[in-house]
Amino acid sequence: MKERSADDHALTRELDGLSHGYRGRPGDAPPAEVDAAVVAHARQLAGRQRRLPAWWVPAALAATVVIAFSLMLRVQQEAVMTPAGGEAAGPVPAATRAAPAEAPVGAALSEPSPQVAAQAPRAAPAAVAVPSGEPAHDTAVPEAAPARAAKLAPQAGVAAMRAPASAEADALPEPEAWLAKIEALEAEGRMQEAVAERERLEAAYPGWLEQRARSRD
Amino acid sequence: MSGTDAAEVALFAPAPTRAVARRARTLMLPTVEQGVGDDANLICRYADGDVAAFEQLYERHRAPLWRFLKRQLRDEAATADVFQETWTRVIAHADRYRPTAPFGAWLYRIAHHCCVDHWRRSGRTRHREVAADDAALDALPDTHATGPAEHAMNSQAIEALHAAVAQLPDEQRAAFLMYAEGGLSLAEIAYATGVGPETAKSRLRYAAAKLRAAMSAAGQGDGT
Numbered sequence A: 001m002k003e004r005s006a007d008d009h010a011l012t013r014e015l016d017g018l019s020h021g022y023r024g025r026p027g028d029a030p031p032a033e034v035d036a037a038v039v040a041h042a043r044q045l046a047g048r049q050r051r052l053p054a055w056w057v058p059a060a061l062a063a064t065v066v067i068a069f070s071l072m073l074r075v076q077q078e079a080v081m082t083p084a085g086g087e088a089a090g091p092v093p094a095a096t097r098a099a100p101a102e103a104p105v106g107a108a109l110s111e112p113s114p115q116v117a118a119q120a121p122r123a124a125p126a127a128v129a130v131p132s133g134e135p136a137h138d139t140a141v142p143e144a145a146p147a148r149a150a151k152l153a154p155q156a157g158v159a160a161m162r163a164p165a166s167a168e169a170d171a172l173p174e175p176e177a178w179l180a181k182i183e184a185l186e187a188e189g190r191m192q193e194a195v196a197e198r199e200r201l202e203a204a205y206p207g208w209l210e211q212r213a214r215s216r217d
Numbered sequence B: 001m002s003g004t005d006a007a008e009v010a011l012f013a014p015a016p017t018r019a020v021a022r023r024a025r026t027l028m029l030p031t032v033e034q035g036v037g038d039d040a041n042l043i044c045r046y047a048d049g050d051v052a053a054f055e056q057l058y059e060r061h062r063a064p065l066w067r068f069l070k071r072q073l074r075d076e077a078a079t080a081d082v083f084q085e086t087w088t089r090v091i092a093h094a095d096r097y098r099p100t101a102p103f104g105a106w107l108y109r110i111a112h113h114c115c116v117d118h119w120r121r122s123g124r125t126r127h128r129e130v131a132a133d134d135a136a137l138d139a140l141p142d143t144h145a146t147g148p149a150e151h152a153m154n155s156q157a158i159e160a161l162h163a164a165v166a167q168l169p170d171e172q173r174a175a176f177l178m179y180a181e182g183g184l185s186l187a188e189i190a191y192a193t194g195v196g197p198e199t200a201k202s203r204l205r206y207a208a209a210k211l212r213a214a215m216s217a218a219g220q221g222d223g224t
Helices: A001-021 A032-044 A056-088 A094-102 A104-110 A114-128 A135-139 A144-151 A154-163 A163-170 A176-186 A191-204 A208-216 B003-014 B015-025 B038-047 B052-072 B076-092 B103-122 B132-139 B155-167 B172-178 B186-193 B199-216
Strands: none
Touching: A001 B155, A001 B172, A001 B199, A032 B076, A056 B172, A114 B103, A176 A191, A191 A208, B038 B052, B038 B103, B038 B186, B052 B076, B052 B103, B103 B132, B103 B172, B103 B186, B155 B172, B155 B199, B172 B186, B172 B199, B186 B199
C-alpha cells in the first residue's frame, strides 16, 4: 500500500513537471467571437432549465405506473364486459343470449355489428351479443335457454365481473312492455319518438320484433 | 480545488453552497468534497437564472478547455465548433448537474464526449492505445528518480514536448491534457473519460513515459 502510494506520488511529481513545461502558452484562448457566442447563448437560456426537486423522478415514475396499471385494468375490464353482457342481462331472450357465449370473444370484438356502434354507450352488452347477419339464432326456440344456461355455468365467475353491465341491461324494459309503449307513442302521433324507440328495441332485442310478427301471422 | 479549499468554501459560502455541501455529505460520495465549491455553486446559480454566475464560471474554464480541445483536435475550426458544442451542452444541462463530481470533471467529461462525437462524425479513425505500449513502457528508463520539473526546459524541449503530446494515442493524450490543462485529479480523469481509476492511471503512466522519452531524445531528459 505504502509502495503504491509512493508510486502514485512519483507519477504525480513527474506529471507536474511535464505539465509545468507543457503549459507554456497562456495566450492560447478562444477568439472573442466564440466567447461572445457562448455567453449570448447562456444569456438566452438562463433560468430556462429549472432545477427539478429530488423527489420529482420517483414521483413521476410512481404516477406513470399507477396510470398504466389503471389503464390496463380498465381495458381488460372493457374487453371482458363487451362480449358477455347479453348472457348476464336477465330479460334478454335465450336465443339472443346464447350467441355471445358460443361465439369466440375475438370474433365478437373484431366484427361488431352496426347496431353495436349505435348502441354501445347504453346497451353495449346486449347489442354485441349477436354478430350481424346471423339469422340462425333468431329461430332458436326459447325452451333451449335453460340448457344453454347450464352450459354457461362455468362462466359464472366471468358473469359476476360483468355486474355493472348486467345491471344496466336489467334497466331495459321488457320487450312486450317496451312495444306497448311504442304503440302508445304511435297512437299519440309521436312518430319520431316511436321510430327511435323501435330502433332501440330492435338493438336491445335483435330479431324479437320479427319473431313476434311471425308468431302473430 | 484542494480539500481545504472545498471545506472553506463549504463553511463560508452563501446558503446555496452550504446546501450543496450538506447534500453531498449526506450522499457520502467519495469525490464530492472536491466538487462542492465555487464551481458547483456557480453552475447551480446559473441553473436558477443567474447569468453573472455563468460568466464567472466561463471565464475560469474557457482558456484551459480551449487548449485541451485544440491539442486534442489539432484544428482551429473544429476546436471552435467542439468548444461551442461543449458549452452549449453545459448550458442545456446545467439543471442536471449534481455535485457528485466536481464541475471541472463534468465539464471535461462533456468535452471528451463532444470530441468523440466529432471524430465519429468526421470519420476519423481514432489513434488508440495498443498492447505494444506495455513493451514500450518497459523499455523506457525509470523516470521517477528525477523529473523534468527538476530541469529548466528550454524552448526546444518545450517544442519537443508539444510534438510528443500530439503523437500520443487519443486516450493517453486526453488523460494527460486533462491533468495538465484542466488540473483534474486522477479520479476526476477517470470520471471524465468514463474508465476506472486504474485505467486512467495506466494511461497517464504511459503518457508520462513517452513524453519523458521524447524529451530525452531532445536532450532534456534524465542525465542531460
